[in-house]
Amino acid sequence: MKKGEKRKQELLKIAYRMFISRGYENTSVDDIIEEAGIAKGTYYYYFKSKEQTLEEVIGMMIEQEAETAGKIVSSALPVPQKIAGIVSSIRPSKEELPIEGALMRPENIIMHNKIRRKLTETVVPILSEVVEEGIREGFFSCDCIPERVRMLLTVSNETFDEENFTERDISVFIDMAEKLLGAKPGTMEFIRELIR
């Protein structure tokens, strides 16, 4: 009964690698089982569908990132650095797998989308907490924190995921972040380094 879990983790790892490098749509179940050296039936003994595999793979990814982010929140770092740290921990999705760059390929819309959704869902509360802290310390000044954080995250995802963003995009985004959170101009400049 323990061998089972191990096998599943193994399959998850293989699926993760393949989804990342070749894209979800371009990875067939046959590819996965061939790599794993198992039969179709075995695969479906562990996953009810290919999509469920994707779901679990994404769950894995996000879980890790959330853990890192959580540690940062409860650390003693100053607020801006907390934000920097969290944002960085969220981004590896790009540096980690740029070799293929298959992530936002047209055919990868589905995976990309699911990742974004789940990421937003888990990160918004975490970042909100930090913003709250920032308000207490006088960095920020605003209401509706989760809503604001979410919108910032949305723009960030949508804008900086692609390769086509410009320096102007970054400037506008910083301006937006400062204004949306009620921070003094220039306070959020540190974001520039994170993105570029």
Added chain:
Amino acid sequence: MKKGEKRKQELLKIAYRMFISRGYENTSVDDIIEEAGIAKGTYYYYFKSKEQTLEEVIGMMIEQEAETAGKIVSSALPVPQKIAGIVSSIRPSKEELPIEGALMRPENIIMHNKIRRKLTETVVPILSEVVEEGIREGFFSCDCIPERVRMLLTVSNETFDEENFTERDISVFIDMAEKLLGAKPGTMEFIRELIR
């Protein structure tokens, strides 16, 4: 040689209807050809792939909306009403086909995404023009107009497409729009009616 164009339009119309009502993924080429009463080969005589059909269907949709928006821009309406008009002309995608509401179903991510992309691409320049006009008239005050417009559009799409948005989301969005474009507080309140 003219019959061809006609057939293609007919197929496009059928595909449009089916993609909208049942979703792109849930519509098979066989469904389309059955509805059209033609053979597989005929379909592929007009489209190189199912995806190309989707592309053309989306092109059709956006073209119409862009036309309407264009007329509004060159009208004599005051700036806020131009914006309102354009935003409305963009939104029918929701009122037009809510019966099934299949648009943002998990399985429709692909279509939804392509629509959003293309829509943003075509609407950003149009709205930017209006904002420019608004600056001249003292409504707004900002630089990097296309970037700002794009981000606003991004947030709007992502936030108000779903059904789960709250009144607070709207308020924050309005606040954001005003601050991003350098408008006086309250100026953009009219957005509230458009969305709700």
Added chain:
DNA sequence: CCCTTTTTCGACTTTCGGTCGATTTTTCTT
């Protein structure tokens, strides 16, 4: 009317996700 081009046809191929009953391996029970 014949020849060319356009359009249509539908059987066939391939790919892929998923199913299922049989079989082997592991674990539990006594």
Added chain:
DNA sequence: AAGAAAAATCGACCGAAAGTCGAAAAAGGG
């Protein structure tokens, strides 16, 4: 240790769906 029960594995098979292809039928033109 023997046998039963449960867990894990196997792979042939299925059905759906996109896409191909060569042949045949319409449409046009001279």
